[in-house]
Amino acid sequence: MRLARFLGYRLLLSIPVVLGIVVLNFFLIHLAPGDAASVLAGESGAASPEYMEQLRHKFGLDQPLATQFGVYLLNMLHLDLGYSFRNDSPVGSLIVDRLWPTGLLMLTAFAAALVIGTLLGLVAATGRNSWRDALISLVSLVAYATPGFWLGLMMIVVFAIRLGWLPTSGYDTVGADNEGWDEVWDVGRHLVMPAVALALFYLAVYARVMRASVLEQVGMDYVTTARAKGQTEARVMTGHVLRNALLPVVTMAGVQAGNLIGGSIVVETVFGWPGVGTLAFNALQSRDLNLLLGIFFVSACLVVAINLAVDLVYVCLDPRLEL
Amino acid sequence: MPRTFDATDLSRRTILALPLGLAAAASGARAAEPKRGGTMVMIVHPEPSTLAHYAVSAGNIPPIATQVYEGLCTYDWDQNPQPNLAKSWEVAPDGKTITFKLQDGVTFHNGKPFTSADVQYSFMEILKKYNPIAPVMLAELVAVDTPDSMTAVLRLANPAPYIMKALSGRDLPILCRSVFEGTDVLQNPSANKPIGTGPFKFASWERGQFVRLDRNESYWKPGLPYLNRIVARFIPDAATRSAAMEAGEAHFAGYSAVNYADLARMKTNPILDLTTKGYEMTPAQSVLELNGRHPHLQKKEVRQAIAYAIDRKVILKDVMFGYGQPATGPLSRKFKTAGLYTDDVRQYDVPDRLDIANRLLDEAGAPRGADGTRFALHLEVNSFGEQWLRQAEYLKQALAGVGIAVTLRSEDTATWLRRVYTNYDYDLNEPFLSQGVDPVYGLNKQFLTSQIRKGVTFVNDTFYSNPEVDRMLGEGAREPDAEKRAALYKKVQQILAEDSPMIWLIDVQYVSVFNRRLKDHTTGPLGTQQAFERAWMDK
Numbered sequence: 001m002r003l004a005r006f007l008g009y010r011l012l013l014s015i016p017v018v019l020g021i022v023v024l025n026f027f028l029i030h031l032a033p034g035d036a037a038s039v040l041a042g043e044s045g046a047a048s049p050e051y052m053e054q055l056r057h058k059f060g061l062d063q064p065l066a067t068q069f070g071v072y073l074l075n076m077l078h079l080d081l082g083y084s085f086r087n088d089s090p091v092g093s094l095i096v097d098r099l100w101p102t103g104l105l106m107l108t109a110f111a112a113a114l115v116i117g118t119l120l121g122l123v124a125a126t127g128r129n130s131w132r133d134a135l136i137s138l139v140s141l142v143a144y145a146t147p148g149f150w151l152g153l154m155m156i157v158v159f160a161i162r163l164g165w166l167p168t169s170g171y172d173t174v175g176a177d178n179e180g181w182d183e184v185w186d187v188g189r190h191l192v193m194p195a196v197a198l199a200l201f202y203l204a205v206y207a208r209v210m211r212a213s214v215l216e217q218v219g220m221d222y223v224t225t226a227r228a229k230g231q232t233e234a235r236v237m238t239g240h241v242l243r244n245a246l247l248p249v250v251t252m253a254g255v256q257a258g259n260l261i262g263g264s265i266v267v268e269t270v271f272g273w274p275g276v277g278t279l280a281f282n283a284l285q286s287r288d289l290n291l292l293l294g295i296f297f298v299s300a301c302l303v304v305a306i307n308l309a310v311d312l313v314y315v316c317l318d319p320r321l322e323l
Numbered sequence: 324m325p326r327t328f329d330a331t332d333l334s335r336r337t338i339l340a341l342p343l344g345l346a347a348a349a350s351g352a353r354a355a356e357p358k359r360g361g362t363m364v365m366i367v368h369p370e371p372s373t374l375a376h377y378a379v380s381a382g383n384i385p386p387i388a389t390q391v392y393e394g395l396c397t398y399d400w401d402q403n404p405q406p407n408l409a410k411s412w413e414v415a416p417d418g419k420t421i422t423f424k425l426q427d428g429v430t431f432h433n434g435k436p437f438t439s440a441d442v443q444y445s446f447m448e449i450l451k452k453y454n455p456i457a458p459v460m461l462a463e464l465v466a467v468d469t470p471d472s473m474t475a476v477l478r479l480a481n482p483a484p485y486i487m488k489a490l491s492g493r494d495l496p497i498l499c500r501s502v503f504e505g506t507d508v509l510q511n512p513s514a515n516k517p518i519g520t521g522p523f524k525f526a527s528w529e530r531g532q533f534v535r536l537d538r539n540e541s542y543w544k545p546g547l548p549y550l551n552r553i554v555a556r557f558i559p560d561a562a563t564r565s566a567a568m569e570a571g572e573a574h575f576a577g578y579s580a581v582n583y584a585d586l587a588r589m590k591t592n593p594i595l596d597l598t599t600k601g602y603e604m605t606p607a608q609s610v611l612e613l614n615g616r617h618p619h620l621q622k623k624e625v626r627q628a629i630a631y632a633i634d635r636k637v638i639l640k641d642v643m644f645g646y647g648q649p650a651t652g653p654l655s656r657k658f659k660t661a662g663l664y665t666d667d668v669r670q671y672d673v674p675d676r677l678d679i680a681n682r683l684l685d686e687a688g689a690p691r692g693a694d695g696t697r698f699a700l701h702l703e704v705n706s707f708g709e710q711w712l713r714q715a716e717y718l719k720q721a722l723a724g725v726g727i728a729v730t731l732r733s734e735d736t737a738t739w740l741r742r743v744y745t746n747y748d749y750d751l752n753e754p755f756l757s758q759g760v761d762p763v764y765g766l767n768k769q770f771l772t773s774q775i776r777k778g779v780t781f782v783n784d785t786f787y788s789n790p791e792v793d794r795m796l797g798e799g800a801r802e803p804d805a806e807k808r809a810a811l812y813k814k815v816q817q818i819l820a821e822d823s824p825m826i827w828l829i830d831v832q833y834v835s836v837f838n839r840r841l842k843d844h845t846t847g848p849l850g851t852q853q854a855f856e857r858a859w860m861d862k
Contacts, residue, residue, distance in 0.1 A: 034737025038745065040372070040379070041780050051455070052778060058509070086372045087530065088515050097530060149560075156566045168566040174364060174533045174554045272558040274531030281559075286372065287737045 007308075014304045021300040022076060022293070026069055029289050035061050036086060036287045059085050072293070081294035086286050091294035095276065099298070101171055102275035104187075105268070106260050108195040113202035114253055118246065120203070121210020126237065128215065136211075140204035148263065152197040152270040159193065166192055169272035194271040198264060202256060209252050213245040220244075243317050250317065254310030258303040355842065361860035362552040363841060365575040365851075366564050370531065370557035375514035377445075377496055378453040382757070385493045385852040386577060387555050390536050391432070392496035392519035395423055395442070396487075398848050402604060402660050404487055408437065408497055408520065409475075418482030418803040425473045429543045431499040432524045439469035444500035446477070449508055459764050460489050463801075482803040485761035488604075488661075492521065493852040494760060522548035522856040532557060542856075549859035561585070561709075568595060574838040574860070577601070577851030581836045583644040583710060589836050599646065601850015602833045604760050606655035609638075611718065611826040612752040615786035619698055620750065624687040626823040630671040631680035632725045633718065638828055642714045646834055650827035652820040653766060654812070655758055657830070662805065663762055665813045668820035680725045689726075697726040700750040703743055704733040707755065714828075715753060745778045754781060755831070762812055763800045770819060771796055787824035 037055040056062045060071065075082055081091035124136040160168040172178065172186045217223065218241060226236045265277035276295060283291040314321050367386050376384040376392070395409035404412075409423040429437035451461045463483040468476040477486070489495050497520065502513050517525050520543070523536035536553040556573060558564045565585040567573040569592055581589060589595050613620040613629065620626060635649035648656060651666045658664040673679070684690075689697040702718060705711035712733065719729040729751065734742065743749045758765030768774050772793050774783035795815050802808040835851060837844055844858045845851075 032737070034735075034739075034741040038740050038778075038780065039737045051453075054509075088373055089530075094530065153562050153566075156563060161566055161569050164570065168570050168572055169558050169560075169563045170556065171532055174535070174556055269559045270563055272532075272556075272560065272563055274529065278531055278559055282370075285736060 010308055010311075014308075017304060018297070018300050022073075022297060025293055025296045026072060029292060030065060032287065034287055035059075036289065037061060039286045040086065055085075076297070081297065082290035084283075084288050084291040084294075086283075086288045087291070091291050094279065094291060095294055095298055098274060098276045098279050101273060102261075102264060102268070102277065105191065105194055105198065105273060105275060106264060108191060109199035109202070110253070110257065110260060112195060113199040113206055114249070116199075117203040117206025118210045118249055120207040121249075122214055122237070122242070122245075124207065124211045125214035125218070133211075136207060140207045143200045143204035144208075146200065148197050148201060149266045149270050151200060152193065152267060155193045155197065156270075166190075169270075171274050190271075194267050194273050197270070198260070198267045201263070202253075202260070205252065205256070206249055209249050210245060213248045214241060217241045217245045246317055247314065250310060250313050254307055257306040257310075258299075261299050261302065355861070357549050357843065357857070357859040358861065359549050359859070360551050361549075362554060363550050363575060363844075363855065363858060363860060364554045364556055364573040365577065366567065366573045366580045367534075367555045367557060367578075368564060368576075368580040369559070373514050374517050374525075374528075374534070375509075375511075376493070377449055377498060378455075378509060378514075380455045382578060387534050387536070388496070388517060389492040389521070389849075389852055390523040390553060390854050391517040391521045391525055392492045392498065393521045393854070394490050394492040394495055394497060396490035397853060398488075398491060398604060400603070400848055402488070402848055404490060407492075408442075409490075414487070418484065419479045421477040421479075421486070423475045423477070425475060426543065427473055429520050430541060431502075431520055432518045432539065433499065433502065435499055435501050437497070437499075437520055438472040439475040440472070441497055441500045442475040443467040443469050444503065445496070445498045449498055449503060450495055453508055454495070456489070456494065456759065456764060459767055460486065460494070460759075460761075481801045483800070484803050484805075484808070485763045485800070488760040491604075491849055491853060492519075493849055522854050523550075523553055526552075544856065548854070548856040550855065553855060565589065568592075568836050568838070571838060574841040575835065575844055575851075576837075577833070577835040579833045581834070582708075583642075583646055583834070586644060586646070586834060586836070594839055595836055596839055598835050598837070598845055599832050601835060601845040601848065603657060603660065603848035603850075605833065605850070605852065606657035606758040606765070607755060607831040607833075608650050608653075608655055608758065608827055609714070609753065609755050609829045609831060610650075611828060612754060612785050613823075613825060614747065614750050614752075614784075615824060616747070617700075617750050619687070619689055620700075622687045623822060624683040625689065626826075627669075627671075628680040628683040628687070628725060629722065629727070630823050630826045631673075631676040631683070632727075633671075633721045633826060633828070634676075635672060635828055637717055637721075638714055641717065642710055643829055643831075647829045647832040650830050652816045652827055653770070653825075654762055654816055655830040657758075658762060661761075662809050663812045665816050667813065668817050677725065684725060684727075691726045695726055696728045699728040699730065701732050702729050702751040702753065703739055703749045704731050705753045705755060706734065706736045706739045711753060711755075718751075718753070740780050744780045744782075744784055747777070747784065752784070753828075756781060763796075766812075766815065767796055767800070770824065785824040787822070789818065789822065792818055 036059055037052050040055060041052050060068060084091050084094055087094055120136050124133045127133050156168050159166045167190050171190055172183065176186065178186050223236060223240060226240050264275060265281050268275045268277040280292065280295045283295065365386065367383055369383055371381060371384045371387065373379055374384060374388050376388040393408050395407060396404035397407045399405050408426050408429065410426045411424045413422045425439060431437060446464065446467045451457050451464060463479040463481045464477060465480050466478045468478060470476065499518050502518050503511055515528060522539050522542045524539045526535040526537045528534045534555045538548060538551050542548065558567060561582045564576065565581050568576055568581060568589065571594055586597060590597055613626050615621050639645060639647055639649055649672060652668045654664050656664055684697055691697050702715055704715045715731050719731060722729050743752050756765065756769065768782045770783060770787050770792055772788040775786055776782050792815055795811050799808055799811040799815065802811060835845065840861045842859050842861055844855060846857050847853055
């Protein structure tokens with residue numbers, strides 16, 4: 001009951017947030033010079049002024065900005081994201097098609113970074129100043145400083161071209177028409193390198209945050225108390241320290257989930273992964289404003305949802321917090 | 324005397340000539356027996372926004388669209404028209420009517436038979452109205468008559484000899500009338516799901532990934548095509564495109580989808596090979612445009628000085644990695660085959676070019692200041708790829724040598740196009756200009772006074788206006804006599820090279836990278852932009 005009220009309240013609060021983002025995006029985007037008609041005509045080599053007028057009229061670009069805004073807002077209220085004239089397709093279906101690959105990539109990378117990162121942080125902290133700690137610190141520093149696109153390209157050279165273990169790019173083997181588990185295996189092979197390229201940076205961050213956080217917790221009185229009760233070191237760690245130490249990591253992860261959407265643009269481009277990131281980049285390049293606004297809207301909703309989820313995780317981890 | 328073609332004679336010649344020409348052209352290997360089956364993966368970059376190449380002439384669409392749509396003709400290596408959907412044709416002595424006898428027994432992918440009504444509808448209702456090259460190429464087309472279902476007659480207001488060069492599926496494709504009739508052509512669903520007569524049928528388009536084309540089992544040319552399937556893959560990153568070729572995942576990358584910088588590495592890969600064939604009818608130049616309204620650039624001497632100051636060989640070597648040739652004037656050397664190119668123009672690549680440049684600038688009233696600088700200009704960097712930034716950096720350095728300080732300005736495509744072609748807010752611009760199948764396309768849109776059209780991209784933005792050139796370009800378009808036509812265009816090239824409204828840098832040469840297992844992929848001068856009907860995969 002309490003949970004339902006909390007959720008209802010938070011959802012209500014998020015409406016003005018999302019609305020604000022929608023309005024702000026609309027006007028920000030219109031500050032960019034050039035429009036979709038001129039890009040399309042530019043790609044065509046040459047076009048007549050009549051043709052460009054025709055395009056502008058079709059795209060609704062000949063309307064005053066206030067009218068365009070009104071139309072846009074009205075559409076949004078019906079949850080209609082509009083039409084991408086460049087792609088000759090409704091914005092909603094374009095985004096939905098790309099949401100699964102991006103979601104798969106993000107979740108895989110996120111989960112891997114979170115699990116492995118926390119574990120490494122824990123291992124490093126428990127063996128402070130040992131060779132394990134030094135090694136993990138070194139690796140995470142390198143991972144933190146390596147640009148994702150470079151790492152991606154190097155992995156392609158090594159694992160796809162030299163060793164031939166993994167495919168260079170794409171979502172699955174085109175034209176193979178795999179089904180069932182064959183398809184899962186195929187997608188999995190394609191997923192490995194982009195997921196690693198995307199995860200490594202975050203993995204390093206979580207490892208470092210976790211290490212610091214654990215070290216802070218082990219000095220606390222409650223740990224001394226637990227030890228005094230005669231609990232084993234392992235029990236102290238898993239039952240007491242871990243839960244508390246995870247809080248800063250979860251906070252960090254919540255903030256970075258939004259970044260992950262942005263960070264995936266580069267990795268998606270390198271690996272030709274058909275996700276929302278490349279869609280957004282192309283939409284910006286071609287001034288496909290309806291599509292771009294649609295992606296912004298979906299991303300904003302995602303970030304709001306993730307923040308809500310993080311708050312719920314807090315409560316699970318720390319019973320002292322209340323909804 | 325009317326030019327006629329005998330269909331039986333020609334088709335035999337075509338069939339005999341093609342595999343032979345190929346073996347010599349593509350890989351140098353002995354012609355082997357083609358094998359049926361297999362999937363060919365080609366890389367197309369960037370991903371097209373639409374497959375409606377009848378309305379959008381972006382260069383990345385035809386590699387896909389020409390597998391589906393065919394034209395009335397194809398072209399042999401000498402760029403002469405050969406029968407395709409038209410089995411023969413006759414040009415009237417006055418050059419004002421062209422009568423096409425059509426191939427019978429051809430059906431569209433939706434099962435509808437192909438007739439002269441489709442030709443009539445394609446030319447008059449679609450191509451003439453929506454094709455971006457139509458204002459030039461089809462300007463003289465008045466009507467298409469259909470005396471019977473297998474005869475189509477193009478009626479022209481004036482002779483238009485260049486039309487015979489533009490009848491391929493790339494330039495003037497034939498579409499199915501019943502698909503379009505009564506609909507808004509630009510909104511027609513077939514823009515993304517093309518329906519043609521070609522050897523491959525459209526199967527699916529996964530946005531951001533690939534377009535799949537499947538073998539047309541009822542293709543009208545017996546036994547063709549050999550491949551079961553063509554997949555056009557889209558990979559946004561240049562390094563990954565190269566990697567896909569090196570790993571053998573993709574078999575063909577045409578139209579320079581692989582960066583010039585990577586070609587040397589591709590060459591050493593045992594599974595890959597390169598060819599520059601198949602771009603004979605795709606002439607293009609990279610140029611440096613000068614804003615003719617700028618107080619300095621409006622002086623001919625200053626423009627010529629800039630032309631002298633630039634060493635095209637450096638650009639060829641360091642920017643184009645040796646692919647292409649230094650441009651000599653406003654037409655690419657590719658027009659040599661048609662007899663229209665001349666290098667008998669003012670030469671800018673001379674040993675004492677820097678002295679001449681400095682002298683011209685002094686004479687033009689632009690002396691060096693205390694810091695050695697004469698004046699400053701902005702150069703708009705072409706946004707279509709990394710190589711253009713490299714070229715811009717060289718141009719900056721070259722012009723600094725004669726005392727012109729250049730500031731580079733990099734903006735994204737939409738901003739760049741708006742600045743140059745709508746606001747005219749530029750000094751120097753380095754576009755890449757396609758010249759089409761006939762000079763009438765490339766020269767007219769760049770140099771006719773009537774082509775100074777605010778807001779229209781890649782037309783006359785240098786404000787060049789010369790009544791004599793206007794007159795000769797007009798005559799050149801209508802002149803049916805090949806020799807007289809060549810003489811007119813020679814004169815035009817000489818005047819333009821003298822006036823230098825823009826600096827011609829490089830005659831561009833595209834390159835195809837292909838897997839050695841893929842055979843007979845480049846069978847004519849249109850290369851990637853014609854159907855892979857004879858291509859096959861060796862095991």
